[in-house]
Amino acid sequence: MKTNHPDVLFVPYRDTVDLLSTDDAMRICEDVYKMHANGSVQWSKPPSFKLDTDAPYHNHWHVKAVTLKDIPITGVRLYNHYDDGDYNTVGYLDCTRYIVLSDPKTAHALAIVDEHWTYAVRSTAGAVIACKWMGPAKADVLGLVGVGTMGVNALRCLLMLYKFNEIRVTSRRKETREAFAKTWSEKLGIKVVPLETPEEVARGADIVVGGTTSSDIICKAEWLKPGSTFISLARRELDPADWAKMDKVVVDDWELNYLQPFFKDMVDSGQFPRSKLYAHIHEIVTGQKKGRERADERLLISTTGLVSQDVGICHYVYEKAKARGIGMTLPAAR
Numbered sequence: 216m217k218t219n220h221p222d223v224l225f226v227p228y229r230d231t232v233d234l235l236s237t238d239d240a241m242r243i244c245e246d247v248y249k250m251h252a253n254g255s256v257q258w259s260k261p262p263s264f265k266l267d268t269d270a271p272y273h274n275h276w277h278v279k280a281v282t283l284k285d286i287p288i289t290g291v292r293l294y295n296h297y298d299d300g301d302y303n304t305v306g307y308l309d310c311t312r313y314i315v316l317s318d319p320k321t322a323h324a325l326a327i328v329d330e331h332w333t334y335a336v337r338s339t340a341g342a343v344i345a346c347k348w349m350g351p352a353k354a355d356v357l358g359l360v361g362v363g364t365m366g367v368n369a370l371r372c373l374l375m376l377y378k379f380n381e382i383r384v385t386s387r388r389k390e391t392r393e394a395f396a397k398t399w400s401e402k403l404g405i406k407v408v409p410l411e412t413p414e415e416v417a418r419g420a421d422i423v424v425g426g427t428t429s430s431d432i433i434c435k436a437e438w439l440k441p442g443s444t445f446i447s448l449a450r451r452e453l454d455p456a457d458w459a460k461m462d463k464v465v466v467d468d469w470e471l472n473y474l475q476p477f478f479k480d481m482v483d484s485g486q487f488p489r490s491k492l493y494a495h496i497h498e499i500v501t502g503q504k505k506g507r508e509r510a511d512e513r514l515l516i517s518t519t520g521l522v523s524q525d526v527g528i529c530h531y532v533y534e535k536a537k538a539r540g541i542g543m544t545l546p547a548a549r
Contacts (some may be wrong), residue, residue, distance in 0.1 A: 220321070221325065225543040231333055231532050235531070237376055241372060241375055244344050245344050245347075249501055251283050256281060274297060278291065278294070279522040286530060289319040289526075291315045303428065312329065312330040326536075334525060341467060345448065345465060346373070347521075349514045350377075353377075354421035357381070357382045358422070359382065360424065363386070364393055383407075396408060407411045413433050422443065429451075430451065431451065453517075456486055464492055465493055465515070465517070
């Protein structure tokens with residue numbers, strides 16, 4: 216039996232924060248969209264596996280896998296969180312999040328990468344990167360509906376593309392949005408205004424980001440001004456009845472979105488049939504479809520999240536950690 220396979224590198228959370236910048240994540244997400252466009256991404260069958268354990272555990276496993284042939288790398292994403300309907304650990308460091316990487320040419324295990332940071336930044340970078348083609352040419356006012364992990368990282372990503380003069384924010388709790396506004400106003404040196412309702416945030420904003428954990432309808436199309444871009448990072452951030460009212464709608468992957476109950480219900484009810492979709496984001500990124508064509512278009516970018524981007528980012532982190540001698544070596548079976 217051959218025993219010359221490598222040991223496994225474990226890259227912990229703190230190291231991933233040092234190894235991956237927001238700019239890195241944006242670039243890699245764009246590169247992976249190009250891989251989708253050229254057909255070199257292979258999904259697992261089925262594309263995801265779930266295990267939901269009822270009370271008293273309220274435990275939810277979600278597993279996805281993909282091969283990126285252009286690198287090449289194979290990765291499996293392992294995610295487990297708690298959700299009892301009132302409290303959930305999505306976005307918190309105490310939930311389980313790992314990416315396991317292996318060499319598709321040999322099946323040798325290469326790395327286990329903690330994905331709390333990589334997932335957090337990918338969740339927004341994969342959507343925000345589309346603003347290069349779908350966003351307004353100039354954006355003075357940003358509206359953030361939700362200022363948790365997704366809201367913070369959406370802001371970080373958008374600051375790679377725009378220089379805002381004002382940011383409006385809202386959240387479920389007054390103290391949360393006020394603390395966010397104070398922190399980021401001091402960091403950026405601009406006005407960051409905490410507001411009570413999503414409507415106050417959305418009206419007049421050039422870009423609006425919906426990134427809450429709510430299952431309720433959050434925003435309405437009638438609040439969005441001509442020329443604005445709405446970025447939906449979660450379930451019903453924009454009223455399903457309003458998707459068809461937008462001038463263009465792009466998603467990361469139609470079939471994967473259709474696996475989500477709210478999206479499936481919206482499609483099956485006739486509110487947003489497949490014919491209303493303008494493009495997949497990879498078609499915009501590669502120029503197969505045009506992005507924004509008029510200054511007054513109202514555009515919607517919606518993402519469910521691609522494990523291909525998670526794996527691409529974690530491969531980058533692994534290679535960088537290996538080159539720098541960072542991480543913990545786990546002995547392979549010999």
